[in-house]
Amino acid sequence: MSRAYLPYGLLPFTAWVLTRAALLLWVSGVLTLGTLDVTVDVSVIYRGWYETLLTGTYPLDDVTWQYPPGAALAILSPALLPFLAYASAFYVLVLLCDALVLGLLLYAGRRPGIRVAGAWVWVVGVPLLGPTVYARYDLMVTAVAVAALLAGVRHPKVLGALAAFGALLKVWPTLVLVGVERGRRTRAAWSAAALTGAGLAVGFALWMPGAFAFLAFQRDRGTEIESLGALYFHLARHMGWEGRVELRYGSMEFLGPGVELVSALALGLAALALGWLLVWRLRARAFAAHTPAQAAFTAVLLFTTTSRVISPQYVVWLVGLAAVCLAFRGGGMVRPAVLVLVAAGVTVLEFPVYFAEVVASDAWGVALLFVRNGLLVAASLIAARRLWRETVPGAAAGVSAVPGDQPSRVLR
Secondary structure, eight states: OOOOSSSSTTHHHHHHHHHHHHHHHHHHTTTOSSOOOOIIIIIIIIIIHHHHTTTTOOOOOOOOOSSOHHHHEEEHGGGGGGSSOOOHHHHHHHHHHHHHHHHHHHHHHHHHTBTTTTHHHHHHHHHHTTGGGSSSSSHHHHHHHHHHHHHHOOOOHHHHHHHHHHHHHHHHGGGGGTTOTTTTHHHHHHHHHHHHHHHHHHHHHHHHHTTTTHHHHHHOOOTTTTTTTTTHHHHHHTTTOOOOEETTTTTEEEESSSSSHHHHHHHHHHHHHHHHHHHHHHOOOOOOTTHHHHHHHHHHHHHHHOOOOGGGGGGGHHHHHHHHHHTTTOOOOOOHHHHHHHHHHEEEEEITTTTTHHHOOOOOHHHHHHHHHHHHHHHHHHHHHHHHHHHHSSTTTOOOOOTTTGGSSSOO
């Protein structure tokens, strides 16, 4: 049977089943990828938080708890499957969220102005990250952000409500609001986000004590060894730098001379990224159906790249947003999306396969970090340039939003 006569979505769904079966075999220990056990976060750390949360309080004495109060829902979610062990239930729920994203992208792909390419980005990009992507709750958060962007084309209030919910899971989904069209749609989305966020924040604060203790733990974080700024210290270690690597706040961080300065520079770069986004928002005029996805993708790229921490699971955020961008015809983010997919493949090499070499600042480990972080920097710059050229009047002659591609006319 030729491809033209295959049922819609059969090929991406088949590929999804095969790749996700491999991911489940990895996290279940049937298959191995390197010597590092990436499932410890679920079986030990998450399970420990689960037990604490069941007592009616957030993990106030655990500095590795660095998540907004809504993260408790993800940690407690395996209770929905009491017939399974905690870790197994968690993996099944992540699998269901993974399937939800695929379903949303395939469903959207049947609508005018949308295509199946976004589903393929998701199918391919997630397994490139290896078992880590199922052994963290970040895929669950990504599912919320994807749902927000796809629903927001027709229903800006739903986008706002989902963005607020996602922000209380892991902050970054707030950025899906940055590209909403000016005027009525912005007022609807942002007011829904404010009301939903305020209501949920109050609810979590009343639910259990310590809902916002994570803010102090985040403030005290240093420079994680996989971040952009960490590359300086990886090289400096070969030139007599007197610092060290230590497990702090749940990740491997550099400690020693110059670390505070580099951490401050990273915060400065993040502030510059925020400033650029504010300027873009003020000057942007040509909003199309794909603009919110483009803006969210660009914003998350910028803040991920400039972060003091670039954990491997962060890349799944970018894969999900890239998938939404490429779901739109004329979305214009093909090159940065491809760079993100390549970065995902390099990420699985630096963690978990060669993470020991990264920790030791060996040449191979440092090379992998240079490549991965370089790809993210390139993707950030290209995405920012493309977003600016498409939306800011006079930025580039002949480059504009797709004619007639208005939010109200897509996904009806």
